[in-house]
Amino acid sequence: MEPIVAPAPPKSAFNKNRRVSDLLQSQLKHFQHVVHKQGMQIDPALARDLATEAGAARYIATITREIRAQSKPAQPQSSPIALVRPAPGAAPQPGTIQKLAASAPPSSTPSQPRPAAKKSKKSAAKRPKR
């Protein structure tokens, strides 16, 4: 059976300046809740730039990295090649995103059965009271 072609979207489909949707606004609120709860210190400029998908993504990447850093040593992360389109002639993103990439945590390996002792004390201490 010949492979069936899955067509690519046109370049015009990508719009990182698209206004954030209701879904992303909610996702941001959940991240902001965690930031507040954990007392994280976030670059105020990063925390203000949340109107577009690119801005939301930068903020979310920062918090995700911070949370995951609690349980893992740092290691560069690569993006899935098949769905990432290299920007022709594009320089690395300025400012925050470069710094974020430099501090990216590891590409993880599949999880092993997790003994309770593996859970970090810090993480466990942050578990909400119910």
Added chain:
Amino acid sequence: MALNRNLPGIQALKHVVVLMMENRSFDHMLGALKAQNPAIDGLTGNESNPDNTGAQIKVQPLAEYQSQLDPDPNHHFAAVNLQIFNDPQKGPPLPATMQGFIKSYFNQQQNTSHSHDILYYFTPDKLPVLTTLASNYAVFNRWFASIPGPTICNRAFAHYGTSFGQVSMDVFYEGKQYKAIYDRMLAANHTCKLFYYDEASSTMEVVNLLQNEPAIFGTFQDFLTACNKNALPDYCFIEPNYTDHDAPDGSGEAIACDQHPDHDVRAGEQFIATVYNAIRQNPSLWPNTALLIVYDEHGGIYDHVPPPACTPDGFVAQPTDTGTLDAFHFDRLGVRVPAILVSPWVQKGSVINDVFEHASIPGTVTDFFIGDYPNRSPREIATNTFLGNLSLNTIRDENDCPSFAVQKS
């Protein structure tokens, strides 16, 4: 019905992978398949909704990949009430007529013509990946969102078998009475992982799972690597990319592939194809992996099947939460969504008519990997499980199982 563990496909099964996409209804994505297979409960072409002028508007095969459903169709609880019951404030005992979709979309822009777009659906040629998988494996005629509401509470059902009383996008904390499927798996010495696309897209489960259990997460690249290295966890849940953004490693543009309006549907097609190919092309993985592709909720887009009643969840959302005059007892399901079960042990062209919802995911995974586990929500305990559809006595021939060429942009 108890799973027949003597089935060859069940004896071979080692991995269950769930890919949950965003915000498309069954009829919108798969409704046109009825013309190819009458057993699929899709569209005849005569389904209609009244618009604000009173004119009856029929469904049309005019769905576009992008720019058609902008603004994002409302799918909060009250709007879905209007879509299902033709009344934004009252639900049952009003009949579920599915006649309020155009009215609901009209409310957002007061644009009569544009409000008709909510009835548009794709033809199979425009969705070669999803429709090929639906035609070649098993399509669910009756998989419904767990709640007639938005994303986060619906996704919670896939993780916990309940939303702990939530019907909205608000922050919630998991109740200690019901553990997430990942906690259950790990406690039973099984491996599991929740793969988000990358850190810039991350997860919708930040408050509970990511915050407290970051080690259970990985990236989509990790998923692909695990497939290549025959190191796939027993249970995998995959989240798509929710945003257009620059890849965190500076390698280029990462396009949103969640299919949430107004993201390009083709990027989601490619994402589904990539997940499928990663399993299908590995001969060590393909015979022992079941892949479920499912959408979290309908996103305000038309479907013609009235959602059924279900076992009450034990929680109650008050009218202040639902935005209607009624409290909600979690005793009826949300709008129908696309769902496809993929495995070489599934009969080609299967159509599954039993009722499923997202609590079926932890229900199925628990039943298969763990067995008896009483501390689950009433909804999850009552739900159907889906692995019994791996029912063939012999595995399908390689040439009988499609593969996809993911076109580079």
